[in-house]
Amino acid sequence: MPTAQVTDLEDGDFLLDVREDDEWQAGHVAGALHIPISEFVARYGELTEAAPQDGRVHVICRSGGRSAQVTMYLVQQGIDAVNVDGGMQVWAAAGRPVVNEKGEPGHVI
Template sequence: MKNVSVHEVPAGVQLVDVREADEFSVDHAAGATHIPLSEFTARVSEIDIDRDIYVICKSGGRSLQASEYLELAKGLAPINVLGGTDAWREAGLPME
């Protein structure tokens, strides 16, 4: 699995936010798709496997779990965003 900093996430990519609904509703990276980790295995079919899959959470722990699941259980090559939404916000990247 590949890990990248928030500065290495290209614009317009498939970015999956695995934080819970209350966290996501406060703010999130612009354009992120919300699939909470607590629902991840049931909703994994919502991810477009024909596109790169960038996974983000608050600080990097839950996105690592989700990425490991995608890699080990589904045979995919997800990209974990290190530092998560906290780093995204601190970098001044677009938020919604």
């Protein structure tokens, strides 16, 4: 499975967050696209519209399990996608910014 480390991500990299709404509301990466895994198939078109045509999709969840499933699906569709190893837990532990729905400091649940 193609993976990327949190430390490899740069500002401006396209990030797809597949966690559920309550997780997203508590804390997420500013600028990420949020499509919960439970709605992913129905909302797949939102990703194809938002994702950069020639760029990589970095898929993230809480710890890496759900994002791994979505990453494999995207790779099968011919999309350059990678799973963010360790997910939001590692993101937050690395000191990377996490915001809530109001743009204030958030937390990972």
